[in-house]
Amino acid sequence: MYKIIEKIALNDDVDLFVIEAPLVAKNTLAGNFVIVRVDKDGERIPLTIVENTDTSITVISQKVGFSTKMLSKKNIGEYIEDVVGPLGVPAEIKNVKKVIAVAGGVGAAPIYPQIKAYYKKGTEVDLIIGASNKQHLILLDKFQEVCKNIYIATDDGSIGEKGFVTKVLQKKLEENTYDLSIAIGPVIMMKNVVEINKKFNLKTFVSLNPIMIDGTGMCGNCRVTIHNKTYFACVDGPDFDSDGIDFNELIQRQKYYHEEEHECNLRLGEKDD
Amino acid sequence: MINRVRMPELDPNIRNKSFDEVALGFSIEQVKIEASRCLNCVNPRCVKACPVNIDIPKFIQQILSDNFKDAYCTIYQDNILPSVCSRVCPQEKQCEGACVLGIKTESVAIGSLERFIGDYCLENCFYKDEKIEDNNKAVAIVGSGPAGLACAAQIRRYGYQTDVYEALHEFGGVLKYGIPEFRLPKNIVDSEIDRLKKLGVNFYKNVIIGKTLTLDQLIKEYKYDSVFIGSGAGLPSSLGIKGENLNGVYYANEFLTRVNLMKANSFPSYATPVKIKDIVAVVGGGNVAMDAARTAKRLGAKKVYIIYRRDINSLPARLEEIHHAIEEGIEFKLLLNPVEIIGHNYEINKIKCQVMELGEKDQTGRQKPIPTNSFVDIDVDNLIIAIGQSPNPIIKKSTPELLCDNWGRIIVNDYQTSIPGVFAGGDIVTGAATVILAMGAGKSAAIHINKFLRNA
Numbered sequence: 001m002y003k004i005i006e007k008i009a010l011n012d013d014v015d016l017f018v019i020e021a022p023l024v025a026k027n028t029l030a031g032n033f034v035i036v037r038v039d040k041d042g043e044r045i046p047l048t049i050v051e052n053t054d055t056s057i058t059v060i061s062q063k064v065g066f067s068t069k070m071l072s073k074k075n076i077g078e079y080i081e082d083v084v085g086p087l088g089v090p091a092e093i094k095n096v097k098k099v100i101a102v103a104g105g106v107g108a109a110p111i112y113p114q115i116k117a118y119y120k121k122g123t124e125v126d127l128i129i130g131a132s133n134k135q136h137l138i139l140l141d142k143f144q145e146v147c148k149n150i151y152i153a154t155d156d157g158s159i160g161e162k163g164f165v166t167k168v169l170q171k172k173l174e175e176n177t178y179d180l181s182i183a184i185g186p187v188i189m190m191k192n193v194v195e196i197n198k199k200f201n202l203k204t205f206v207s208l209n210p211i212m213i214d215g216t217g218m219c220g221n222c223r224v225t226i227h228n229k230t231y232f233a234c235v236d237g238p239d240f241d242s243d244g245i246d247f248n249e250l251i252q253r254q255k256y257y258h259e260e261e262h263e264c265n266l267r268l269g270e271k272d273d
Numbered sequence: 274m275i276n277r278v279r280m281p282e283l284d285p286n287i288r289n290k291s292f293d294e295v296a297l298g299f300s301i302e303q304v305k306i307e308a309s310r311c312l313n314c315v316n317p318r319c320v321k322a323c324p325v326n327i328d329i330p331k332f333i334q335q336i337l338s339d340n341f342k343d344a345y346c347t348i349y350q351d352n353i354l355p356s357v358c359s360r361v362c363p364q365e366k367q368c369e370g371a372c373v374l375g376i377k378t379e380s381v382a383i384g385s386l387e388r389f390i391g392d393y394c395l396e397n398c399f400y401k402d403e404k405i406e407d408n409n410k411a412v413a414i415v416g417s418g419p420a421g422l423a424c425a426a427q428i429r430r431y432g433y434q435t436d437v438y439e440a441l442h443e444f445g446g447v448l449k450y451g452i453p454e455f456r457l458p459k460n461i462v463d464s465e466i467d468r469l470k471k472l473g474v475n476f477y478k479n480v481i482i483g484k485t486l487t488l489d490q491l492i493k494e495y496k497y498d499s500v501f502i503g504s505g506a507g508l509p510s511s512l513g514i515k516g517e518n519l520n521g522v523y524y525a526n527e528f529l530t531r532v533n534l535m536k537a538n539s540f541p542s543y544a545t546p547v548k549i550k551d552i553v554a555v556v557g558g559g560n561v562a563m564d565a566a567r568t569a570k571r572l573g574a575k576k577v578y579i580i581y582r583r584d585i586n587s588l589p590a591r592l593e594e595i596h597h598a599i600e601e602g603i604e605f606k607l608l609l610n611p612v613e614i615i616g617h618n619y620e621i622n623k624i625k626c627q628v629m630e631l632g633e634k635d636q637t638g639r640q641k642p643i644p645t646n647s648f649v650d651i652d653v654d655n656l657i658i659a660i661g662q663s664p665n666p667i668i669k670k671s672t673p674e675l676l677c678d679n680w681g682r683i684i685v686n687d688y689q690t691s692i693p694g695v696f697a698g699g700d701i702v703t704g705a706a707t708v709i710l711a712m713g714a715g716k717s718a719a720i721h722i723n724k725f726l727r728n729a
């Protein structure tokens with residue numbers, strides 16, 4: 001059992017949790033994630049470790065379906081059944097001068113520890129951060145501490161540029177040169193970012209988020225295809241060089257259980273009543 | 274001569290829709306009759322053929338004189354998981370395969386007798402009373418599968434502080450996530466593990482050695498005097514053909530984990546789904562393939578095929594599982610080897626198989642399958658790949674100095690790895706094998722660990 005020691009609602013859909021987990025915190029590096037099981041009947045779901053102290057980890061979770069909604073019902077002082085990690089290969093923080101980072105939606109959470117690691121190394125990072133609207137932009141104050149420039153894009157134009165992050169990216173790449181790009185967000189966003197970056201000969205690293213169960217390389221659920229070879233995102237990733245990734249396959253694999261997820265949500269409706 | 278007593282079973286057409294246990298166990302009357310068949314041999318062949326050398330005639334004689342608890346103690350001495358092994362051992366290749374009665378008639382149903390005793394003592398909460406004198410040394414056990422459990426029990430008996438670290442949220446390894454409920458009820462696994470807790474073994478879940486804590490940290494920071502690695506063969510083998518990552522294609526590990534560990538058969542009461550449609554093909558011929566096929570049937574598949582590249586006599590699965598699969602309506606498509614998985618919009622709908630024929634015998638004594646020039650297409654909605662597992666590389670990756678062979682198996686000498694004081698056994702050393710072999714290795718490793726620490 002893992003105690004929730006802090007909880008902040010970042011907006012209507014996204015919560016930040018600080019969870020007491022000394023053993024997980026011990027070896028955590030940027031890019032690692034945990035697998036969480038909210039309660040005894042729960043599913044195992046991956047969440048990125050955003051920050052850690054010696055004894056606790058911070059995760060940020062967006063309510064998208066049953067398990068993340070169950071998690072959001074938990075409050076300070078309550079317990080989460082299982083938290084295991086740190087999982088995945090830590091992000092490789094490369095020796096470069098200028099990085100352009102692109103974050104979409106809750107992708108801002110997993111990208112933060114990487115940007116911070118670059119900042120600590122002395123790398124200059126420009127961030128393009130996108131969300132549906134002003135309310136859904138998260139971690140802006142934290143990004144301000146570690147980024148040189150921040151460019152915002154929202155779907156409704158409530159703040160920053162109206163439109164997608166890719167529109168801003170295109171413009172920035174025309175104006176500046178960068179050594180490397182990192183992008184984390186919805187798969188379709190990462191796919192489009194990679195396409196634009198390619199036009200500018202810019203290498204992109206992305207974080208892949210297939211469906212996972214154990215997170216230890218045992219089940220093979222999390223497989224992704226890169227240059228026609230299979231990789232397990234939980235142990236070989238989740239960060240990968242974007243070159244050759246079959247994004248369309250990943251999009252379809254993520255959708256495989258859509259009907260079942262819907263069924264699960266109906267159950268949540270019953271529980272709420 | 275009395276005939277071998279048959280264990281009652283659920284009707285095939287009822288059980289192929291239910292996750293209840295198939296084999297129902299002997300009654301006391303049946304146990305008595307079956308036990309009376311044993312000749313109490315002076316040089317019992319059965320004992321030599323049991324990988325942990327249980328004194329089989331002794332426990333059978335104890336049954337006959339109504340000393341069920343003594344019979345339990347006899348078994349428990351060598352096998353701390355009698356209710357598990359009696360259900361999953363390939364008896365026909367081990368104890369029963371060697372029984373002298375089998376030469377002329379039918380062997381004694383040793384597994385069924387062992388199961389009765391194991392279950393009887395679990396139900397009646399009978400524990401073997403063991404006095405343990407604590408010493409001041411500590412051993413860490415990595416993995417709670419059969420190898421880790423057997424090692425833990427033996428190490429604890431010597432008096433060491435014994436701490437088991439498990440990556441998953443439940444203990445038991447393959448016994449929990451791999452072997453299905455209808456063959457090995459999970460409450461039995463839990464009850465047997467509870468006995469180890471009573472012996473004073475400590476269990477920690479959600480700790481992945483190599484990630485959460487490294488081997489080095491266990492030794493240097495946590496000051497364990499010795500470590501045993503029983504991390505199993507958890508890495509699924511791939512077919513290496515086109516289309517393997519299409520939706521609807523599962524590795525058996527994922528499929529079985531969803532159902533056994535995550536209880537997807539009770540979705541949505543449990544939140545993890547599994548998706549099995551009308552026609553399911555399972556590739557492989559071992560226990561894993563039989564388990565996957567029978568599980569798919571129970572989840573409502575109308576047709577389930579086993580696709581295997583040799584003939585029916587070469588199936589490596591336990592005999593009983595093959596019989597059960599046939600009874601439950603699993604169809605065997607033999608001498609076929611999948612060469613391509615075909616789909617539409619990233620979802621499988623067909624597999625292309627190459628027709629095989631049998632050639633010369635290979636090193637395993639079985640005829641080698643040889644590809645022919647003909648191919649068949651089979652329409653399927655799901656494909657479950659059950660062609661084997663190799664060792665999980667997590668520990669190796671974080672411990673470069675740990676020597677492994679080309680297949681990723683840890684190299685050992687008298688159970689000791691290339692790192693002094695670090696021992697290993699079970700599937701991580703042998704590659705995918707059996708429960709009882711893993712337990713035998715765990716126990717033997719404990720004996721060597723004790724020797725090592727006594728001399729240290």
Ligand SMILES: Cc1cc2nc3c(=O)[nH]c(=O)nc-3n(C[C@H](O)[C@H](O)[C@H](O)COP(=O)(O)OP(=O)(O)OC[C@H]3O[C@@H](n4cnc5c(N)ncnc54)[C@H](O)[C@@H]3O)c2cc1C
Pocket residue numbers: 033043044045046047048049059060061062063064065066067068069106109110208209210211212213238253254255258261262
């Ligand atoms: C390495 C990794 C890191 C992640 N980090 C974060 C994070 O920091 N913050 C965050 O909000 N989200 C993160 N996610 C996504 C998060 O795991 C999913 O949103 C969550 O599992 C959805 O579960 P659900 O039951 O609420 O939704 P559901 O309704 O069950 O599913 C919604 C969608 O989420 C995905 N999903 C469902 N189950 C799983 C699963 N077991 N594993 C992975 N994806 C699944 C599927 O694509 C599905 O279509 C991460 C995913 C991965 C793989």
Ligand SMILES: Cc1cc2nc3c(=O)[nH]c(=O)nc-3n(C[C@H](O)[C@H](O)[C@H](O)COP(=O)(O)OP(=O)(O)OC[C@H]3O[C@@H](n4cnc5c(N)ncnc54)[C@H](O)[C@@H]3O)c2cc1C
Pocket residue numbers: 360361362363415416417418419420421438439440441445446447448451452480481482483503504505506507529560561564591665667668698699700701705706707708709711
């Ligand atoms: C579906 C299936 C059916 C089978 N049926 C039979 C049968 O009928 N009869 C039979 O005799 N055998 C059967 N087997 C084989 C048998 O289960 C295995 O040979 C046996 O379980 C091996 O035991 P083990 O302890 O070496 O490994 P496992 O049982 O694999 O246990 C290893 C444990 O270590 C944990 N672990 C791994 N890495 C780490 C780490 N880094 N840190 C912490 N923990 C870790 C794993 O999570 C796991 O719990 C079957 C196997 C499968 C998959």
Ligand code: SF4
Pocket residue numbers: 322323324325326327329352358359362364367368369383384387709
């Ligand atoms: S442990 Fe297995 S091989 Fe040994 S007697 Fe029992 S069933 Fe037979």
Ligand code: SF4
Pocket residue numbers: 310311312313314317318319320329330371372373374381383
């Ligand atoms: S070989 Fe058969 S008959 Fe002889 S002791 Fe063993 S079980 Fe009994």
Ligand code: FES
Pocket residue numbers: 211212213214215216217218219220221222223232233234235
């Ligand atoms: S999540 Fe099971 S292998 Fe990656």
